[in-house]
Each structure stands twice: as C-alpha cells, then as structure tokens.
Amino acid sequence: MGDLVVIVLEDETEVRDAIVRDLMTFLHTVRIDEADTADDAEAALHDAVRAGDHVGLVLADHRLPGRDGVDLLVDLHHDPATAPIRKVLLTGQADHQDTIRAINDAGLDWYISKPWQLEELQAVVVRQLTDFVVDVGLDPLPYVSELDGARLMDAYARRGPTD
C-alpha cells in the first residue's frame, strides 16, 4: 500500500519551507512533497501516482509565476482521477474574484489566509486528510494516531468485514 501524500505548492522558498516544517511537526505517517510551480505540482502528482501513492491534499498558494494556484485546483477538480483530492488555498492576496472562482470552479475545500497559525493549519489539514481517507476508502488504521482517530475508527467499523 502506497503513502498518503500532501503536496505544498508555493513559489517562495522561505514560505514553502515554513509550511513544510509546520506540517512535519504533526505529520509523520504522511509524506510531504513540495512544488514551486503549478506545473511542478502536477509532476509531483504524477510521480506519486506512478509510485502507487495517494495524493490526499494539495495546499496551494494563489499567486504564482505562470499558472496560478487556482488554475491548478480548477484543473484537478475537472479531472475525475484527481477530483477527490482535497484542495486548500493558502494565500495572502487573493482578490474576491479569484476566491469565488476557487470555490465555484475548483470545489475548494478550505481557505487559509496568510499569515497562518500552526493550530489552524493543523486542524484544517487533519480534517481534510481524514475526509479524504474516509471518502476514498483507504485503510484508515495507519493514520488513526495522527488524523481524526475517532472518525477513522468509525469508518473502519462501517467498512465491515469485507477487508
């Protein structure tokens, strides 16, 4: 069984490092991959798929050189293969129009504004990843300690003996 993966898309190294570091403090069973452009995020996604991993969450900045974060999320949303991936926008400068587009066209799951708080980031990531594991039907057991254990156990119980 492959890893559960979070892809962090952020073009500024300092900010990306900080996000990754924050995630590493509470995610040990989940692999964190980084990308500095939307295209590279897609490359990381393909790598993960090839390796048999499950990308459960894309945490994207909005303003990026080239394709912006919302563009990527919209594309992911419209591809059935990537549609279940949870999408969170982490941005300091999204204007009204971009936010509306992200919510309406990209099925945005959450929005975090910069500067973010560790507790908020953690809560959002845990909830979204838990949702993903439950919705997609991954084996929840490896993530019970790090994600929302109660919900995962509940889902495990309901999965029944077919496993």
Add this chain to the structure above:
Amino acid sequence: MTPRALPGAARVLVVHDDPAVGERLADDVRTLLDQLGDQVDVVLTAGTDGALRAGREALAAGAVVPIAFIGSEALDPDDSDRVDPGVETLVALHDDPDLSTVRTVLVTDRASLRGVEAALQRGAVHAMLTEPWTQDGLGELLDAHLATFVLQHAPERMDDFISQIDDDDRRLALERIEYERGGTSSPPESTHLLLDPSVTDAELERRMVELLDRTLGHPPRIRVAPGTVLIEAGEDVGGIYVILDGTVRLTSRTRTGDRILHEQSTGAIIGLLSLAEHRRAMQRCRAVTDVRAIPVTLDQLARALDASPELARLLTLVLVNSLAKRLRRSDQLQIELDQSLADLSAARAQLVASERFAALGEMAAGMAHELNNPAAALVRAIEHATDDLDELLDDPAVSEVLHAKLDRSISTSTAEMRRRRRAMIDVVGDRRLAERLIGLGAEDADEGRRLAALPASDLDRLDAGARLGRALRNATSAAERIQELVTSLRAYARGDQDASSRLDGVDVADGLETALRLVAHRLGDIEVERRLDDVPSISASPGALQQVWTNLLTNAIDALGDAGTIELGVSAPSPGFVRVTVTDDGPGIPADIRERIFEPRFSTKDGRVHYGLGLGLSISRGIVEEHGGHLAVDSRPGRTTFTVDLPVAATDPEEGRNDG
C-alpha cells in the same frame, strides 16, 4: 374758450417755486425758441396766483399762452394726503375759462410715476418733464405742444411757427387733438403679430409707440439721467415704461450682493411682468445711460388697450417675447448651474483623492520608518544567533551542514530536488532515507552512501542542523526583503519633498529595479524583459524619479491586465542623455484619450481611485521636466511605449537646459 389770434408775441409761462430751476428752464426754452425771435416771450413766475396772473396779463396784452411749464414739489412719499402745489396750479389753469387752452407741462424731479400719477390721470396735465431735463427732451416737448396748441387754437398763425413745427409734429398733434376730443380711430385688422416672423423688434416698438401716441394723445416722454431708479424692487408699480432710447438694468438683491439679471434697451417695456405679480416689482430697474421713455400709468394703459385692440395684441407679443427671452436666459442659467455643479463635484472628488494620496504617502513614509528598525534588528539578530550556534555546536559535521544550508547562493528548484531524490532512491533503496539524504545536501551516490552508513542518532543531529540552517537562511532573506521594500517605499514616499534636491551618481537602472519590486505583487503572469545598456549615472532626485518609474510600470500593468510583456529599456541614444523606455504589448491607449492622458485627471474603477493615467502621468511629466528631461508616449494597439529622456548633468529648470 375763444382763442384770440392776436398779432405779436406768444408767451410761454414757466412757473416754479425754485427761482434757480425756473430761471434755467426759462433760459433753455428761450434758446430752443430762438428762431421765433420776437414772436415768443418766456415769462418766469411762481405759485398758482403768479401763474394765473401772468396768464391773464398775457391775454390782456393780446398774446397767446401756448404752453405753461409748472414745477412740481418734492413730497414726502409717506405723506399721501398733501397735494402737490404744482398739481394745484395745473388744475387752476385747467379750470380757468380763459386759460384752459394752455398746454400744461408738469416739471418734476422724480423719475417715478408715484405721486404724479394723480395729476396725469386728471387729464389736467398734457405732458411731463423730469429734472434734470435735456435740451432734446425739452425741445421735443415744446415742438409737440406748440404744434398742438397752434393747430387747435390758432391755425391761422401756423406760418408764424412753421420754423418750429414740422410735418411729423403736425400729424402727431392732430392725433393728439383727436384723442383729447374723445375720438378713437380703429386700426386696420391684421394677422396676429405673434404669427408674423417678419416683425422686427424695432418695428414692433415703432408701432406700439405710434398706437400709444394715438390712443393717449402723445403722452409725455421723460428723460432720466444714468443712475435714476425707475422702479424699486418690491414696491408697487404705478405703471409701465416704454423705453425709447438708452439702456436700463434690472437687478435683484441676493445674498452675495446685487445681481444683474439682464439689461434692456430701446424697445423694452419695463414693469410689464410686475403686472402679473400683483403690481409688485420683482426687480429694481435703473437707468445705465440717458434714458428716454414713455411712462404709462395703469389707468392710461387700460384706456389705451380698450381703445386699440391692436395695441393689446402688440403688448401680448412684447410680453411673450420678453418671457421667452427670460425663459431662454433662465434655461441657460440652469445649464450653466448644472455644469458648475458637475465641475464642483469633480473638483471635490479630485481634492478628496489628492488628499487620500497625500495621506497614503505620509502613512507609507511612516510605516517605512517604523519597519526599518525591526527589520535591521532581525537581520543582525540572525547573524548573532548563527555565531552563537557555532559556539554551542561542538560537532563540526553538524556545523558544516548548517552552514551549507545558510549559503544562499544555492537555490534548487523543487523539480530538481525531486529528480535528485529519485536518483538517491536508486542508490539507497529506501524512499524516506533518500529524502533525508537529499535534505542533508547529498548530491551524489558516494555522499549518499557515506551519510546512510552513519548511526541513526548522528543522522538525526545532522537533520536538525540542516533544518536550523534553512530556517536561519529563510529568516535572513525574509528580513532582507522587508528592508528592500522599506527602502523602496521610503524612496517613493520621499518623492515630493525631495524633488528639488539632486544627487549625483543616480543609477536609473537601479531605480527601475526598485520600482519593479514595489509593483511586483501586481505582476501576476506579466513577463518583464530588460534591455539595460550600460549608461552613465545621472544627477537627479532619485525619490522623484522613483515615482515616475512606479507610475509608468503601474500604467503598463493596468494596460495589460492579467498577462502580457513589459519591456524595460535603458539606453543612451544621444550624448549627455539617458533614455528609459517602458513598453507594454497591451491594447494601446484609445485615440480619443491619447491627447488628454497628461491632463491631471482621475479615473475611478470599481469605486477605487486609480492613479494610473491622469494625475500620475501629469505628475510624472512634471518631475521629468523639472529634471530638464522629456516624457513622451507612442501608442498603438499591441505596443505602447513611454519614453523618458533625462540629461546626465543636472539642469536648473529655471534656467533651462545646460550645455553639458
């Protein structure tokens, strides 16, 4: 009632209580009748008794008394019970069986009809002369009434006065006699004048005066000097004035002083509109030139209108014309008012926006100042922390990893990191391990294997060192970015106050880069291409130029919207000058506003003030010109270039361009 046609002199009486005025009037009458020589004598007297006595003496001497000028006395307007002694004299003459043929002229120093209205309406007064009179006015009166008297009472002596009486005088006199006998002549029917476009104002006036003369028996003309108030605002008007010559001014009193509503001249009828306002005058009417007018009392007007339907039509036409004129004026005023209000509100919006910019500028300067210290402290604190870390770390391997991560000259893309990771997985087999090794900076298989062979605890320490290095590096570069932004912001905010202070060695390319940093957050997908030649540094005010670059870049970004290319150029096409160009491949400036983009004007979009085209450009041009330079624009769809030429050596804008 028997006219006595006696050979010898005719006597004109001048009856006045003020000997000086009487003397002057007598002299003027003598001068006017000079041609008649001995035929006419002028006698000066005073009071009703004096007038009657002088008249009887004249008749006894076999002379005729064609005209008597009778002075009126200034009465207290509030004392309406007192009868004017002049009017008393008039009535006495009128009632005297022997002297009732005398043509009476009331001489008054009041321009208003008030007070003399009663005298006019008794029919005892044939004419009215206002003081100060003019020779023309007096002459006209003399001729008219001499003619009337002679025709009516001494036609056989017409030849004696032929030098004084012309055909016109005779014709008018006949009409006057006819009227005074009570007869009316009915005018020929004509098409309604309102429907006749060929009728000119002059014609209208001529016809109206003719009709008034005919129906009222050549009513007296008055002449008034400039400044005389004919009608006072708010007062009851006794009648109307038909202006024959000269100009009157209608004014209204307002909060901001007297306001001229309009001026009217020959042909105008004054007071007509007041009739619709319960005879209450709406405006003050004052003569601005010598004015000759026919005063017509309301009673006279009623009689004239009764007698002449044509006059009624004419009056209607004049009234309609007058109203139409005022309505047009009023419409015009309304339009001007609307325009003024619009201008005012635009000016106010501009003021508010300017103030907002000034406030923003001050705030930016203040913030830049406040941010500067913490940013500097941050940079220093990180340096100190790094030094102390080396002291604490007694492990050279960890120190090495930490310093490797601190080195900011190395920047690796996430794609490259992923490629290295894949390669390392092939070497060590385990993905997690490969990730850690890459994170520690292992670049090749040997290095990877060496690190992989270390005990787990060592690897953990190295990991921590690498993370620490990265964190310190990121803190440093973040703090430095804040410093750069602060510097840019200060340069920008400082712009205005330092516009006059010049520094040598200003690098325009540097300035462009700083401006670019300030607007970088707006670039989005816009690509920036640079064509920067080596050019001499110039003498300039860097802060002011910063504003120019920022403005030009902002305009280009606004023009491009989401995507496009901005080309920045620095060159020195002619000696002594450097040239900066900012080019975008946007839609171009619409031809209809291209001429006006340097006008100080604001545009607003989505309720926000845009300082793009408009104020920004006008300020930019001002700054460039203060530097002795030139700002030009060339725009067509797909390519808009702003070109700034700046002299290398400082030029004093007051003295114009230097040779160097």
